[in-house]
Amino acid sequence: MEKRIRIEVLFPEIANLYGDLENIEYLRKSCPEIEVVETHLTEEPEFMRETPSLIYMGTLTENGQHLAVEKLSQYTDKLIEMINEGVHFLVTGNALEVFGGEIEDVDGSRDCGLKIFPTHAKRDMMNRFNSLYLGKFDGMDIVGYKSQFTHSWRDDDAEGGAFGSVFETKRGPGLNPDVMGEGVRKNNFMGTYVIGPLLVLNPPFTKWLLKEIGAGDVNLAFEKEAMEAYDARVKEYSDPNTGFYY
Numbered sequence: 001m002e003k004r005i006r007i008e009v010l011f012p013e014i015a016n017l018y019g020d021l022e023n024i025e026y027l028r029k030s031c032p033e034i035e036v037v038e039t040h041l042t043e044e045p046e047f048m049r050e051t052p053s054l055i056y057m058g059t060l061t062e063n064g065q066h067l068a069v070e071k072l073s074q075y076t077d078k079l080i081e082m083i084n085e086g087v088h089f090l091v092t093g094n095a096l097e098v099f100g101g102e103i104e105d106v107d108g109s110r111d112c113g114l115k116i117f118p119t120h121a122k123r124d125m126m127n128r129f130n131s132l133y134l135g136k137f138d139g140m141d142i143v144g145y146k147s148q149f150t151h152s153w154r155d156d157d158a159e160g161g162a163f164g165s166v167f168e169t170k171r172g173p174g175l176n177p178d179v180m181g182e183g184v185r186k187n188n189f190m191g192t193y194v195i196g197p198l199l200v201l202n203p204p205f206t207k208w209l210l211k212e213i214g215a216g217d218v219n220l221a222f223e224k225e226a227m228e229a230y231d232a233r234v235k236e237y238s239d240p241n242t243g244f245y246y
Contacts, residue, residue: 003214004053005033005035006036007024007027007034007037007052007053007055007056008045008046008047008054009021009036009037009038009057010057011039011040011064011071012058013040014060014068015058015095017059017060017061018195018197019197020092020093020195020197021058022197022199022200026220026221027199027209027210030218030221031215041071045075047075047079047087053088053213053214054088055088055089056089056091057091058091059092060093060094062111065097065111068098069114073114076116079099079116080116083186083189084187085187086187087188088188089189089191091192092192092197093148094148094150096183096191096192096193097121097150098114099114099116099191100113100114100118100119100184101115101118101120102120103120103122103150104123105123105124106122106126118155118156118163119153119184120153121151122153124149128148129146129147129148129149129173130245131145131244132144132171132172132237133145133146133171133194133237134234134237135167135168136170138208140202140205141170141204141234142205143233143234143237144196144198144201144202145194145195146193146194146195151176152193163184163185164185166183166190166191167182167192168180169181169182170238171237171244200226201229201230201233207220
């Protein structure tokens with residue numbers, strides 16, 4: 001490992017639906033020298049004292065989203081500063097909505113995110129959307145799953161600065177079913193609805209991320225087996241006969 005790597009995990013007590021914390025566990029198993037700091041809802045974030053190599057947050061319940069927004073709203077300026085400075089963030093599942101704008105439910109009620117990114121989401125708790133996902137990132141295939149009550153839309157005329165997508169969709173929905181771009185990316189902030197856990201299912205992407213945060217060319221834990229499973233999923237998900245929605 002080329003330098004000290006420190007990962008801050010935000011609110012693991014509420015942001016671990018679908019086993020999302022296995023993303024961090026896989027990084028730790030692949031590179032035991034990594035330091036992992038868990039910040040709980042009752043604590044001041046580590047990033048207020050020291051800038052981590054990576055900030056991670058996983059999928060939450062709808063109430064968990066509200067609690068996360070309530071807590072992080074105290075630190076919005078610092079979050080914007082870090083994103084603009086290129087600090088690495090990985091945000092999975094509906095946690096990306098925490099950093100966006102309004103979340104509108106079918107009954108007309110509304111929750112509000114941190115408004116860091118000009119997006120809005122629509123929620124329908126009576127209809128869960130499940131699908132497989134196949135996309136591209138920097139020349140590599142990305143596989144995973146989606147299980148959500150919400151989709152997000154860009155508000156390109158709103159304040160908040162330009163942002164791009166994390167993945168380019170090959171099969172499955174993007175940020176919403178009408179677009180190919182999946183997720184929210186600005187500088188080194190990456191927020192994606194894709195779960196799996198994402199890093200466990202995508203060893204090439206995991207190796208890329210570890211290099212990005214300064215760990216160098218790491219041999220992943222169970223890399224041979226992980227690559228075999230990854231190659232099998234890419235082949236299966238690329239088959240037009242494979243059903244994608246369930």
